[in-house]
Amino acid sequence: MAPQYPYGGGTSGDRGGRALRVVLVLAAVAGVVTVVAGLLIVLGSPEEYGLASQRDTLALDAQPDGRATGQPEQAMFQAAPTAPPPLPQINPAPPMLPSTPVRVVIKKLGVNAPVRSVGLAKDGTIQVPPPNDPNLVGWYRHMSTPGEGGPAVLLGHKDTRTRSAVFTRLHEIRNGDQIEVKRQDGTTAVFTVGGVEQANKKTFPTQRVYGQQSNAQLHLITCGGSYDRRIGHYTDNIIVYATMTGSYRS
Template sequence: MPDHRPYRGTAHPAAPRGALKAVLIVAALAGVASVVAGLLIVLRSPGEYGLPRDRDTLNLPAQPEQSGRPGQALFQAPADMPPPLPRITPAPPMLPSTPTRIVITSLGIDAPITSLGLAKDGTIEVPDMDEPNLAGWYRNMSTPGEAGPAVLLGHKDTRTRAAVFARLREIKNGDVIEIRRQDRTTAVFTVGGVEQAGKKAFPTQRVYGPRDDAQLHLITCGGDYDRTTGHYLDNIIVYATMTSFHRS
């Protein structure tokens, strides 16, 4: 999952003009070669999507601009604080029903949803890497639209291409997320905040803790990419609350 280190140079004594020109040309060519080699390494490295257990809090700066959508300040709070809510009245929760599809028009997302359980190491399973346009619902939590947090995971990218949640960090407070369900209803969620948390500082209580309203929490990888381990260092978490529903 590619995301892309400063170099601190040392001073050198002055060189004759001709020699300096040759040195500059060689340095430029070496720089181009290094960039190309680095890109090849990133493209051939898989990303990490598991959720670790040793977690604390993390303070983060404003979200950078991407794809023409201005950035917004990321949500910041101690890990035991509740998730951020949108400025709109929550809708009453519905009865449980398995989710089948997620649609986020503002990000161009329209993807099927598969069911996920726990892996052998106790972490949540992740969607199949061979199906990049696939989100996964953690079935040990609420279904989307039911009271409590419904948790969906998706890859940011694969070894060769962008994946379903590649643009998730660009979502804005007030954006709408639609979840289609097996009972032929569509639960409509409004985004209340976006958080970037280190994988060793994951806000477990905020993401998985019990809630009275129907909430939707989307998780993907983000932050810097560690080429040595082949993992992203952070998670991007979107917090949304159900504000309406309708028949599909």
Template sequence: MSGYYPYGGAAPTPPPPPEEKGSAALRTVLIVAALAGVATVVAGMLIVLNSPAEYGLESNRDALALQSQPTGKPEQALFQAGPDVPPPLPQIVPAPAMLPSTPVRLVIKRLGINAPIKSVGLAKDGSIEVPPSNNANLAGWYRNMSTPGEAGPAVVLGHKDTRTSPAVFSKLPQLKNGDTIEVQRQDKTTAVFTVGGVEQANKKTFPTERVYGGRENAQLHLITCGGIYNRITGHYTDNVIVYATMTSSYRS
């Protein structure tokens, strides 16, 4: 009885065609599978994160030694210039020179240096004498030059090491521009010098004019050995030279 519906009223909603039932079932299966896949991925990530070393994902950052961590501060470059170039000056105004007075003690607080000073002259071969090696904590002031605090360069030498231990100037290359050096003098005054540069020069090309040449300001030049130790000659190949200018003084 086509077109006839019992009990009257509108025709009921027809059932979906067979192909629509199949599509709904397929969608349901795909949704369930997708959810299961997401759950599997999340679970896998948690396992890897909890045991990164087992999967080759462990970070090397924490494995760096403390001294290998970057400081963010560039290392100071050594002073380099031709042999006739004047000594480097600190970025502050030099203090007026004082009257001559024999130095008695050298103090570099940042390096832990507190050393008596001995007067030295020239050796038989014409080179400057060095302090006796049996006293590792002894510096030598070259008495044929200015006294520290007097106008001109004052030259103080010290050993890098001895046969048995480091010596007074072993840490000299660690000085940086702006560091201060104090020289106590016989007249009860202390001359304060500010480092303007540190140079490492081969002994064959020693900057004689820069170290010993006349200057208007009161300067202090510290000298020790550096470079490579030559076991055949018994000497180091280089010299380390610190250039400092007097920037203040006070009465001890």
């Protein structure tokens, strides 16, 4: 029968084996502590490790949405106000002749709304559709018509004092989604979304929204951010940038 030893006893070989295991465990713990300490140093000084620029300039790549589904959610476009509008990953279609827009359709958002031309208000700002018609979209008539070369600008309310409005879900649109604009000449211009931006109204990207472009673009604008009750307005704008990628006869 093999010899039996009381707890804590044993041969010198057994004691040596236990001592070796203790040394290995301590070494492993020390390695983990070293890795954690290194991560804390990097996160505390991201500029020194090439991480700050990636956090400050958010690309259009998919980002985790933080929900249990684990599905990615598109990040908002961010760039300097003078940067050009983001383009979809598809070739633009040749511009068409001018024609007044009459209706805008965004199937993904359940939008099917009439369009009316708007100009400038007395204070020099662009007029918006009257709040008593929450489903109405305004086309800024001093810019291109949708489908014509250059940027066409459509504006709509996010909500009114009593209900949601035509562009209340505009922030849900994603890159690659399509927007259709029916025109007075019987054609429908099809636009593909290339980016969505949330911009503070104090730093509105005027050049990107209204600047001259060679292809036919569509820029949708509504309110976003938080509501400032002191002035009765939202702090930000939601801006959708889309490029014409096709057309058909209605």
